[in-house]
Amino acid sequence: MQAILLSEVEGLGEAGAVVSVARGYMRNYLLPRGLAEEATPARIAEVRRREEQRRQAELKAVEQSKELADLLGRTILTLKAKAGDDGRLFGSITSADVAQAIKEARGVDVDRRHITVEPPIRALGTYQVPVDLGPGLATEVKTIVSPLID
Structure with missing residues (x-):
């Protein structure tokens, strides 16, 4: 099962990462604690778009600092x-x-x-x-x- 991490999970990945996890791990651990959400194609595309926007903002900030x-x-x-x-x-x-x-x-x-x-x-x-x-x-x-x- 695919999951999108909402915050860093030790041994699994950082916030925003799309990871593959067992259904039971997702249902019993990640979802109740608000650490992840189910990855749908639309959510994966949105996460990738946000990551690209964040990267562009970082590059712009570095350029302004220079x-x-x-x-x-x-x-x-x-x-x-x-x-x-x-x-x-x-x-x-x-x-x-x-x-x-x-x-x-x-x-x-x-x-x-x-x-x-x-x-x-x-x-x-x-x-x-x-x-x-x-x-x-x-x-x-x-x-x-x-x-x-x-």
């Missing part, structure tokens, strides 16, 4: 901060500050948790701030910290 990485790699941010005569800041520049600057400069929301400013920037100068955009996709944003002149 474009964003390229855009951020070409971005130069200028942050103004109060600083003393020795070039040390009164406070620090954090990942939230960099995320806000990216939003203002490029109009793109980047979650501050994906930006690594470790340790926080505490002096004037030029820094390369790493931004993680997903699995295997990272870039650096050039950040210039200059004094705020009152």
Whole structure:
């Protein structure tokens, strides 16, 4: 008997997989627990169509992430901060500050948790701030910290 798994079943397959199982296993274990449903030709076609749509959406998301990485790699941010005569800041520049600057400069929301400013920037100068955009996709944003002149 053919079954479509609704969730992962150890030793059988992942959600969305079409598997062959014994009728008793289907009737007594998979159906009552909501782990699978009977596979009809129409349901199999629908599952395959959904899988193809999911694959296309993943490819589109990866392409958008690559474009964003390229855009951020070409971005130069200028942050103004109060600083003393020795070039040390009164406070620090954090990942939230960099995320806000990216939003203002490029109009793109980047979650501050994906930006690594470790340790926080505490002096004037030029820094390369790493931004993680997903699995295997990272870039650096050039950040210039200059004094705020009152």
